[in-house]
Structure formats: structure tokens, C-alpha cells
Amino acid sequence: MSLQEIQKELQKASNKEKAKDFARFFKTGKGEYGEGDIFIGITVPVQRKIAHSFPTLSLEDIKSLLQNNIHEYRFTALENVTFQYEQGDEKKKREIFNFYLQQTARINNWDLVDTSASYVVGNFLLNKERKVLYKLAKSKSLWERRIAIVATYYFIQKGDLQDTFTISEMLLSDTHDLIHKAVGWMLRESGKKDETLFKAFLKKHYKNMPRTALRYAIEKFPELERKKYLKGLI
Numbered sequence: 135m136s137l138q139e140i141q142k143e144l145q146k147a148s149n150k151e152k153a154k155d156f157a158r159f160f161k162t163g164k165g166e167y168g169e170g171d172i173f174i175g176i177t178v179p180v181q182r183k184i185a186h187s188f189p190t191l192s193l194e195d196i197k198s199l200l201q202n203n204i205h206e207y208r209f210t211a212l213e214n215v216t217f218q219y220e221q222g223d224e225k226k227k228r229e230i231f232n233f234y235l236q237q238t239a240r241i242n243n244w245d246l247v248d249t250s251a252s253y254v255v256g257n258f259l260l261n262k263e264r265k266v267l268y269k270l271a272k273s274k275s276l277w278e279r280r281i282a283i284v285a286t287y288y289f290i291q292k293g294d295l296q297d298t299f300t301i302s303e304m305l306l307s308d309t310h311d312l313i314h315k316a317v318g319w320m321l322r323e324s325g326k327k328d329e330t331l332f333k334a335f336l337k338k339h340y341k342n343m344p345r346t347a348l349r350y351a352i353e354k355f356p357e358l359e360r361k362k363y364l365k366g367l368i
Contacts, residue, residue: 137195140214143184144206149175160205160243167276167312168205168243176206185213189221193233200240208240212250219254231258235266242277244312251281256288264297271301276310283316287323295324299335306343318350325351341366 152175162168191214199211219230234241234254241247259267270282283305286298302317325332332351340348340363352360362368 137191137198140184140188140191140195140199140210141207143187144176144181144204144210145174147176147180147184148206151175152177156205160245167310170203171205171243172203173205178209181206181210182213185210186217188214189218191218193229197233197237200237205243205246208242208246209249212241212246216250216253219257227258230254238270238275238278238281241281244280244316247277247280247284251284252287255281255285259285260288260292260294267297267301268304271304276312279305279308279310279313280316283313283320286320290320290323290327293327295328295331298324299331302335303339306339306347308344311346314344314346315350317344318347318353321347321351322353325354336363337368340368 153173154175156173156175157171160168160171160173162171162173193215196211196215199207199214202208215230215234219227222230231254234250241250255267267282267285270278270285273279273282283298283301286301289295290298298320302321305313305317308314308317321332321335324335336348336351343351348363352363355363
């Protein structure tokens with residue numbers, strides 16, 4: 135199971151027309167968040183299938199994939215490392231967790247974060263000390279900040295909401311739309327577990343939250359209630 139073999143499979147699955155669409159969708163133009171990213175046009179299900187067919191790919195080979203400017207190489211690398219994490223024992227999980235945190239500079243688009251952060255970082259930290267999340271939340275890197283909040287999705291699923299609310303509060307002053315979206319998304323998911331705590335957070339912050347974060351957070355509210363929040367009438 136070599137680096138060359140997985141690259142060969144990815145190239146076989148490439149599609150030039152899809153690549154053009156993906157490049158536009160992921161904002162690869164000059165000055166956009168995905169500037170410099172290269173797409174070869176492989177859908178997510180196909181990438182996952184390829185990733186899971188190389189279950190013993192080494193971390194060194196995964197690192198090589200992450201260093202590549204082809205977006206699908208990095209996505210497949212993260213799908214592979216997440217799959218290996220799920221199958222691994224505690225020693226393997228720790229090794230992958232540490233590896234993941236060393237590679238954050240290459241986990242550099244929102245889909246790369248979202249397909250991996252909760253499954254590796256959130257899972258590993260569930261019953262452990264979580265200072266690293268707060269360090270990431272204060273990072274100058276947009277993607278590390280997104281990792282910090284998205285990682286808490288794993289906690290949310292287990293009914294553990296405090297870090298989501300605390301990190302969300304830290305990120306309310308963030309200037310990037312991709313952080314606003316992630317915060318709103320995690321708050322909305324928290325509300326599925328504890329509506330009382332969720333609405334208490336909203337009551338405290340909704341008038342000063344970034345508009346995008348608020349819209350994402352209240353997306354599933356009844357229309358009348360949603361309008362009241364957006365008009366500041368709660």
C-alpha cells in the first residue's frame with residue numbers, strides 16, 4: 135500500500151469538468167481563502183472509498199499527500215488518517231492525534247477541517263484535558279480556529295456542551311465568515327442536545343453576534359421566532 139498507488143487511484147478518478155466547478159466552489163481565486171488550491175475533480179464518496187482501501191498507509195505517506203497542493207490528495211489523506219484512527223488502539227490514536235496537530239498548516243480548507251477535526255481531535259480529547267483547543271481557538275490561523283470549534287462536535291454528540299459554548303464565545307469577535315458559520319453550526323447542534331442552555335447563550339449574545347453565526351444558529355427555528363431574533367426583539 136504505497137503513496138504511488140494511492141496517487142495513481144486518485145488520478146484515475148479525476149474529472150476535468152468537475153475540477154473547474156470545485157475550484158469555483160472552494161474559492162481558489164486570487165485573494166480568496168482557497169487561493170492556490172488545485173482540484174482534479176473527485177467527488178467525496180469516491181475519495182472516501184479510495185482512502186479506506188489503503189488502511190495501512192504510513193503516516194509518512196499521509197504527510198506527503200498533505201504536502202501536495204492538489205486538494206483531493208489532502209482530503210483523501212485526512213479521510214485515511216481518520217479511518218486509521220477509528221480502527222486503532224489507544225497508542226495508535228495518540229500517535230495520530232499528535233500527527234494531526236503537527237499538520238494543521240496543511241489542513242487548510244473548511245472541508246478538510248470538517249471531515250477530520252471532530253473525529254480525531256474531538257474524539258481523542260473527550261475524556262482528557264482540553265487546553266490545546268483553547269490554544270487553537272486563539273491561533274492566527276483561520277483553520278486552527280475552525281479546528282478548535284468543529285472538534286467540539288464530538289463532545290456535543292456525547293452531551294458535553296460547555297467547551298462549545300466557551301469557544302463560541304471566544305470566537306464571536308472573529309472577523310472571518312468561515313468561523314462565523316462554524317460557530318453558528320456548533321451552536322445549532324448544541325441546541326439539539328440542550329435547548330435551554332442554547333437559548334440562554336443566544337439571549338446573552340444574539341444582539342452582538344456576527345449575523346452569519348446567528349443565522350446558522352437559529353436556522354431550524356420556526357419562522358416567527360427566527361425573525362424576532364434577527365430583528366432583536368427577543
